[in-house]
Amino acid sequence: LDWLAAGWRIFMRAPLVWALQALIFFVILAALGMVPFIGWAAAPVTLPVLVAGMLSGARALDRGELLQVGQLFDGLRQHAGNLLLVGLFHLLGLLLAALAAAAIGGSAMLTGAAAGALGAI
Numbered sequence: 001l002d003w004l005a006a007g008w009r010i011f012m013r014a015p016l017v018w019a020l021q022a023l024i025f026f027v028i029l030a031a032l033g034m035v036p037f038i039g040w041a042a043a044p045v046t047l048p049v050l051v052a053g054m055l056s057g058a059r060a061l062d063r064g065e066l067l068q069v070g071q072l073f074d075g076l077r078q079h080a081g082n083l084l085l086v087g088l089f090h091l092l093g094l095l096l097a098a099l100a101a102a103a104i105g106g107s108a109m110l111t112g113a114a115a116g117a118l119g120a121i
Contacts, residue, residue, distance in 0.1 A: 010058050014067040021057065021072045025050050044094055045087035049075040052083050 011018050028050065032042040052075030057067045075083050 010061050013061050017067045017069055018057075020069050021054060024069070024072055025054070041091055044091045045084060047090060048083045048086040049073075049080065051075070052079065 028046065029043050032046055033039045035042060050072060053072040056074035056078075057071040060071060061067050
């Protein structure tokens with residue numbers, strides 16, 4: 001559990017900035033999720049970019065620098081192409097998992113064909 005204690009120490013060096021970054025992070029993902037037709041795909045593609053920004057902030061604090069809210073977007077400024085590619089692989093994995101779930105029995109659940117098998121659920 002040393003990693004958890006180390007993470008807590010990093011958080012406590014700038015808790016308000018971390019909280020603001022987290023709020024912006026979730027607002028961006030929620031807003032992307034509400035975009036018609038493409039939002040469901042945009043959020044997982046964007047996720048690695050935002051996570052990289054938070055890691056950049058943790059690294060800055062580890063080096064004794066200040067944490068800034070704008071560091072949330074460091075992934076976009078520094079490695080956008082590679083991180084978006086990781087996001088595309090993330091999306092592909094999600095699609096494959098959904099396809100596998102549907103193939104195993106998800107389509108029966110969606111049509112209600114398995115309702116009798118669920119009993120009182």
